[in-house]
Amino acid sequence: MACPDFEDLLREGGEHAAHCEHCRALLEAAADVDATLEGAFAGVSAPPALAASVRRLGAARGPSMVPEVLDLIGWAAVLALAAVLLPRFLPVIEALRG
Numbered sequence: 001m002a003c004p005d006f007e008d009l010l011r012e013g014g015e016h017a018a019h020c021e022h023c024r025a026l027l028e029a030a031a032d033v034d035a036t037l038e039g040a041f042a043g044v045s046a047p048p049a050l051a052a053s054v055r056r057l058g059a060a061r062g063p064s065m066v067p068e069v070l071d072l073i074g075w076a077a078v079l080a081l082a083a084v085l086l087p088r089f090l091p092v093i094e095a096l097r098g
């Protein structure tokens with residue numbers, strides 16, 4: 001990321017880009033890509049049955065388990081970290097309490 005204030009660009013949009021050369025160039029490039037894609041695919045539309053097919057496919061497979069598994073791994077990591085750190089800091093906490 002060229003600009004350290006990129007988050008400003010996301011929050012303020014054009015206001016940030018007005019005084020930031022990097023972000024102005026980024027917005028212009030994005031607008032170019034947008035215009036090119038719109039020009040190239042303006043006459044193309046998805047077949048009417050596509051949306052229904054995609055919905056059927058999603059319903060047949062059921063929701064993905066990946067987010068739940070990632071959640072579980074994340075919580076396991078947090079608990080493992082707590083199990084390692086807590087015994088180390090208990091004496092410090094006890095000492096601070098008096």
Ligand SMILES: [Zn+2]
Nearest residue numbers: 003005020023
């Ligand atoms: Zn910027």
